[in-house]
Amino acid sequence: xxxxxxxxxxxxxxxxxxxxxxxxxxxxxxxxxxxxxxxxxxxxxxxxxxxxxxxxxxxxxxxxxxxxxxxxxxxxxxxxxxxxxxxxxxxxxxxxxxxxxxxxxxxxxxxxxxxxxxxxxxxxxxxxxxxxxxxxxxxxxxxxxxxxxxxxxxxxxxxxxxxxxxxxxxxxxxxxxxxxxxxxxxxxxxxxxxxxxxxxxxxxxxxxxxxxxxxxxxxxxx
Amino acid sequence: xxxxxxxxxxxxxxxxxxxxxxxxxxxxxxxxxxxxxxxxxxxxxxxxxxxxxxxxxxxxxxxxxxxxxxxxxxxxxxxxxxxxxxxxxxxxxxxxxxxxxxxxxxxxxxxxxxxxxxxxxxxxxxxxxxxxxxxxxxxxxxxxxxxxxxxxxxxxxxxxxxxxxxxxxxxxxxxxxxxxxxxxxxxxxxxxxxxxxxxxxxxxxxxxxxxxxxxxxxxxxxxx
Numbered sequence: 269x270x271x272x273x274x275x276x277x278x279x280x281x282x283x284x285x286x287x288x289x290x291x292x293x294x295x296x297x298x299x300x301x302x303x304x305x306x307x308x309x310x311x312x313x314x315x316x317x318x319x320x321x322x323x324x325x326x327x328x329x330x331x332x333x334x335x336x337x338x339x340x341x342x343x344x345x346x347x348x349x350x351x352x353x354x355x356x357x358x359x360x361x362x363x364x365x366x367x368x369x370x371x372x373x374x375x376x377x378x379x380x381x382x383x384x385x386x387x388x389x390x391x392x393x394x395x396x397x398x399x400x401x402x403x404x405x406x407x408x409x410x411x412x413x414x415x416x417x418x419x420x421x422x423x424x425x426x427x428x429x430x431x432x433x434x435x436x437x438x439x440x441x442x443x444x445x446x447x448x449x450x451x452x453x454x455x456x457x458x459x460x461x462x463x464x465x466x467x468x469x470x471x472x473x474x475x476x477x478x479x480x481x482x483x484x485x486x487x488x489x490x
Numbered sequence: 491x492x493x494x495x496x497x498x499x500x501x502x503x504x505x506x507x508x509x510x511x512x513x514x515x516x517x518x519x520x521x522x523x524x525x526x527x528x529x530x531x532x533x534x535x536x537x538x539x540x541x542x543x544x545x546x547x548x549x550x551x552x553x554x555x556x557x558x559x560x561x562x563x564x565x566x567x568x569x570x571x572x573x574x575x576x577x578x579x580x581x582x583x584x585x586x587x588x589x590x591x592x593x594x595x596x597x598x599x600x601x602x603x604x605x606x607x608x609x610x611x612x613x614x615x616x617x618x619x620x621x622x623x624x625x626x627x628x629x630x631x632x633x634x635x636x637x638x639x640x641x642x643x644x645x646x647x648x649x650x651x652x653x654x655x656x657x658x659x660x661x662x663x664x665x666x667x668x669x670x671x672x673x674x675x676x677x678x679x680x681x682x683x684x685x686x687x688x689x690x691x692x693x694x695x696x697x698x699x700x701x702x703x704x705x706x707x708x709x710x711x712x713x714x
Contacts, residue, residue: 322574324713345578355578356571358504360511372500373580422575 272298272334272429274319274460279328281314288314289480292328296460296476298429301452303471304464306480312464313352315480316434319462320350334429346374349423351416352434359408363399363418364390366407370422386425393421397447412439420451429459437467449473497580501588505563506595514566519559519600526551527607534612544615545674548608549667552634555604556597557656560638563589564646573646573712582709586639590701593642594635601631618680626673626686629693633666636697640704643711666696 279292288311296302304312317323319330321344332339332347339347357366367390371377376386394400397417399410407415416439423431437445452473455461463470471477509516530547567573576585605627609615617623638659645654673689 320578322577322713342581345580348578350578352574354571355575357575358508358572359570360508369500369504370579373497373504373584375496 270298270335270429270458272296272460273332274430274462275331276319277329277331279315279318279325279330281311281318281323282326292478292480294476294478296462298459299456300476301456301461301463301474303474303477304462304480305466305471305477307466310480312480313354313434316350316352316432316462316464320348320432321345322350332430346426347429349426349428349431350434351419351423351432351436353416353438354434355419357407357415357418357422360406362404362406363394363410363421364403366418367393367422367425371425374426376426390421390425393424394418397421398443413441413444416440417444417447420448424451430462431455431459432462432464434464435467436463436465437470495584495587497584498587498591501576501580501585502591502595505588505592508566509592509596515559515562515596518562519555519596522555522558523551523600523604523607526555527604527611531611539614541615541678542671542675544612545678546671548604548615548674549630549671551608552601552604552630553663553667554656555600556634556638557659559600560593560597560635561642561645561655563592563639564642568646577712582712583705585712586643586704586708589643590635590639590704593639594631597635597638598628598631601627601634615678617677619677619683619686621683622673622681622686623677625683625690626670626677626693629690629697630666630670630673632697633670633693633700634663636700636704637662637666640700640708640711643708647711666693669693669696 273295274297275293275295277293280290281288292315294302304315306312314323318325321330321341330341330344332344334347357363358369361369364387368387371386371390391400391403394403397420399414399417399421402410402414407418410418420436431451433448436448440448452461452463456473463474465471508514530551564573567576605623609617641655641659641662645658648654669689669692673686673693676686676689
């Protein structure tokens with residue numbers, strides 16, 4: 269397992285002078301699972317968007333160190349996988365086309381032949397999330413649960429050291445939830461996992477829980 | 491440089507395939523070209539109109555045709571909720587270059603079509619120096635694509651996208667439009683190629699400045 273340190277330092281976010289959260293600080297190490305909870309509107313999604321680089325904080329900073337080297341925030345996307353209800357796939361493309369496209373844009377095609385050697389991994393992920401049989405169908409024909417499964421496949425394609433999930437089990441059936449649990453267990457073995465959720469079953473996998481209503485972190489009781 | 495260009499090429503190919511499948515911008519652009527050309531033909535009729543006016547009308551058609559479709563490259567990402575996905579898989583500069591190249595191919599193809607149809611349908615518009623005319627179309631397309639791409643990125647984040655695009659574009663594109671109109675007029679007056687070099691230098695400078703500023707500012711526009 270690579271030594272990874274993910275730290276948030278005094279994060280604050282305001283929208284139109286309304287403070288969403290303030291003074292959020294924590295440090296995570298490899299093998300850690302961190303949960304963010306709080307009632308609706310408490311800023312869970314805003315916080316994970318900041319952690320993955322989609323939003324800038326009003327104050328504070330994110331620092332990521334992998335194997336002793338600080339990761340430049342411009343290329344943090346290479347180290348992060350993110351699953352959220354508001355992330356959409358390209359509906360005019362099929363599931364496998366979406367994953368192939370993401371792999372190419374991410375630069376997973378390796379020289380000298382620029383072969384798409386990640387396609388095997390993409391197909392394996394589609395099998396794992398049980399959408400392999402529909403891989404050539406346009407995403408617009410998928411159900412919401414299938415789209416959620418495809419988002420997981422897209423987030424795991426580049427084997428990220430840091431995985432972030434916002435409401436990971438939304439729209440998923442029992443089988444899909446079980447697959448998510450296996451992803452959580454695997455991510456714990458080789459990286460860091462951050463989950464924003466209100467599901468008690470998801471929270472129990474966390475080592476540390478940040479409740480944005482209470483604005484404090486606590487060690488998980490489980 | 492390859493770290494920017496390789497993803498940019500795939501983003502360009504993604505947009506091209508998406509456009510072929512959805513006809514998101516193409517149909518709007520083509521419909522506008524046909525409608526605008528028909529309106530010009532009806533309104534001009536048998537009137538004797540000077541070539542300087544016809545040169546201006548050509549670029550009015552090109553400008554408003556571009557306005558009807560060039561913003562789609564960023565607006566469609568926002569409307570479909572895929573801009574966050576794109577942010578998570580590539581650098582901002584790669585996205586900008588990919589979208590810029592897509593807009594250039596789109597506007598250049600469209601301008602070629604408009605230029606050919608305009609010469610065929612408007613009898614009094616006769617190009618005497620084709621080298622100036624086609625160079626103006628090429629450089630004008632580069633300049634239009636460069637400014638329209640960054641403006642599209644800005645307005646895609648706004649609520650009033652449709653109205654804001656031409657309003658914001660007009661002052662930024664005014665120096666470019668005046669230059670291409672003048673260069674087109676020179677091509678219809680039979681001027682030597684060297685006489686249009688000043689216009690070409692302006693168009694190249696405009697494109698370089700706008701692309702440079704876009705690269706410097708794009709990550710601020712794209713991220714929040």
